[in-house]
Amino acid sequence: MTSFDGAAGLRGRRSPDLKLLDDPAGLAAADPGGMLRATASAGAQVRESAALAAETNLAVLADEGRPRAVVVAGAGTAVLTGDVLVTVAGPRCSVPVLSHRSAGIPGWVSAADAVIAVSASGRSPEALAAAEAAARRGARLVAIGAPDSELEALADRARAPYIAVPRRAPARASFWALIVPVLLAARTLGLLRVNEADFAETAARLDSEAERCRPALESFVNPGKGMALDLANSVPIVWGASPLATVAARRFGDTLAANARYPAVVGGLGEAGRGRVGLLDGVYGGLAESGRDVFADPKESAEDLTRLRLVLLCDGGLTTDDERGPGESTAVEELRAKAVQRLATRRGVRCSVVTAEGGSPLERLASLVAIPDFAAVYLGLAHGFDPMAVPAVSEMKEMVSP
Numbered sequence: 001m002t003s004f005d006g007a008a009g010l011r012g013r014r015s016p017d018l019k020l021l022d023d024p025a026g027l028a029a030a031d032p033g034g035m036l037r038a039t040a041s042a043g044a045q046v047r048e049s050a051a052l053a054a055e056t057n058l059a060v061l062a063d064e065g066r067p068r069a070v071v072v073a074g075a076g077t078a079v080l081t082g083d084v085l086v087t088v089a090g091p092r093c094s095v096p097v098l099s100h101r102s103a104g105i106p107g108w109v110s111a112a113d114a115v116i117a118v119s120a121s122g123r124s125p126e127a128l129a130a131a132e133a134a135a136r137r138g139a140r141l142v143a144i145g146a147p148d149s150e151l152e153a154l155a156d157r158a159r160a161p162y163i164a165v166p167r168r169a170p171a172r173a174s175f176w177a178l179i180v181p182v183l184l185a186a187r188t189l190g191l192l193r194v195n196e197a198d199f200a201e202t203a204a205r206l207d208s209e210a211e212r213c214r215p216a217l218e219s220f221v222n223p224g225k226g227m228a229l230d231l232a233n234s235v236p237i238v239w240g241a242s243p244l245a246t247v248a249a250r251r252f253g254d255t256l257a258a259n260a261r262y263p264a265v266v267g268g269l270g271e272a273g274r275g276r277v278g279l280l281d282g283v284y285g286g287l288a289e290s291g292r293d294v295f296a297d298p299k300e301s302a303e304d305l306t307r308l309r310l311v312l313l314c315d316g317g318l319t320t321d322d323e324r325g326p327g328e329s330t331a332v333e334e335l336r337a338k339a340v341q342r343l344a345t346r347r348g349v350r351c352s353v354v355t356a357e358g359g360s361p362l363e364r365l366a367s368l369v370a371i372p373d374f375a376a377v378y379l380g381l382a383h384g385f386d387p388m389a390v391p392a393v394s395e396m397k398e399m400v401s402p
Contacts, residue, residue: 005148014184016232016382018319021225024215030381033388035259036215038169042176042366043206049165049180050199056163058188061140066095066190067114072182073100073130077171078118080251081182087244088183088361090194097191103129111138118178122149131155140189144181161185170388172258173367175251176206178326183362191194198360205363209370224374225313230352231256231379234309236264238372239272241337242315242330244361249313255376262379269312269336277343280336284308286347310344310351312337313368 020026027036049376072082082099086102089097100106103126105115115134119127120147131151134141135158138295147164155162165183167174178369183194213224220226248267253266265279279285285308314337316330337353344351356364380387 003290016379018229018232018382020382021228021378022218024265027215027378027381029376030384031387033386034274035169035377035380035387036374038173038388039377041168041173041211042177042210042213042370043203044191045174046180046199046203046206048186049163049177050196052165053163053181053184055086058142058161058185059160061142061185061188062190067140068112069098070108070114070116070186070189070191071098071100071105071109071134072116072118073105073127075101075117075126077175077254078120078124078127078178080175080180080247080254081118082116083247083250084365085182085186085191087247087365088194089186090361091243093191093193093319095189095344097186100125100126100130103138105130105133105139109134109137109139113128114189116139116182117141117143117145117148117151117155118182119145119151120165120167120174120178122146122151122167125155127151128154131158131171132159134158135160142185143321144178144185155313170258170390171230172255175213175373176366194360194362201358202363202366204354206370208372209367213371213374223371225378226370227236227375228378228382229354230350231260231262231309231311231375232382234307235310236262236311237276237279238264238266238311238313239269239340240267240313240315240368241269241333243268244365245313245315248365248372249311250310251369251377252313252372255373256379258390259376259392260380260383260387261385262376263343264343269333269340272340273336279308280310280343280347280349284373285349296357308349310340310349311372312340312351312353313356314353314374315356315364315368344377 079099079101082268086097096283115130117127117131130193131141131143131154141158141160143151144163145151146167152162165177186192187194210373213222219229240249253264256262256264316334341351357367377387
């Protein structure tokens with residue numbers, strides 16, 4: 001019978017070079033693809049995409065009035081823009097919005113509905129199938145993706161608006177370039193109120209956070225590097241305390257997986273309180289010390305063990321009747337966040353808290369996403385990974401391509 005020495009396996013993992021984080025020249029050499037630079041371009045992405053969308057004739061989307069429902073179709077980062085739309089529009093949005101992650105579109109979609117097909121590369125099978133099905137069924141269609149792509153050609157054949165967004169990095173590093181066109185298309189359809197000032201403030205927020213997280217700043221004053229240090233050698237749990245914060249948590253989970261190759265448990269605090277909080281009592285949480293291998297090297301400190309690290313993303317502050325429905329309460333969200341922090345403290349699980357700032361939902365989302373985006377890149381670099389190149393992703397695409 002084969003046995004597995006879990007403690008030995010953990011001791012054999014690749015340890016991060018945390019000193020690298022305070023070596024700007026070393027960071028530059030370790031990041032040949034320029035993922036740090038791409039991450040710092042988030043504010044510029046907002047401005048560029050807003051300008052490109054303004055050059056597109058989106059008015060045709062509103063000719064038939066408000067649609068019955070809207071489907072945002074794509075995969076990965078592209079379809080996460082649909083979740084952003086849902087949270088920015090708020091629960092009082094008069095039109096149902098669905099983020100659709102499978103090929104094609106739901107069977108109920110018809111000429112009464114609208115489809116937003118999103119693909120950073122313009123080649124996503126999910127987005128292409130959705131655009132083709134929408135055109136075939138007579139649904140209103142707007143497509144967003146790379147210029148001179150298959151998706152643009154399909155939109156041209158369907159005589160549908162196409163917002164061409166230059167692709168200078170992988171989709172996960174083009175998050176904001178994709179979000180803005182989706183929101184502007186939704187605004188034209190009458191789903192939400194978002195104005196140019198919201199975009200300007202969001203871009204300024206992203207610029208400010210990029211400045212705080214720049215490679216030249218040392219770890220003790222750089223929040224992105226500081227979070228990377230906190231997460232090193234841990235199993236991250238990222239929970240959002242509100243619907244908007246939960247979208248940011250899912251985004252962090254995606255970037256941790258791709259840029260740092262770290263597994264993470266992500267979701268909302270509501271989900272956590274119904275079972276997942278039990279992780280704090282598990283072998284990586286409160287039981288880590290009691291379950292330690294008695295034959296382990298006595299020189300190995302508690303810090304060398306793989307432990308849970310909790311990251312709470314909170315969206316306290318601005319609340320209006322337009323943003324929250326009757327069943328939502330900031331007080332309940334704050335109570336859950338404090339309760340989880342107390343539970344973690346009692347079990348020796350360290351906790352980092354990021355609180356949203358800003359006047360609009362979009363700016364608050366930016367304040368929750370920016371620092372974790374940098375943290376995932378810094379963590380990957382510390383482990384010796386090139387965040388821009390993910391071999392498993394490339395191999396997966398080759399295996400499933402026709």
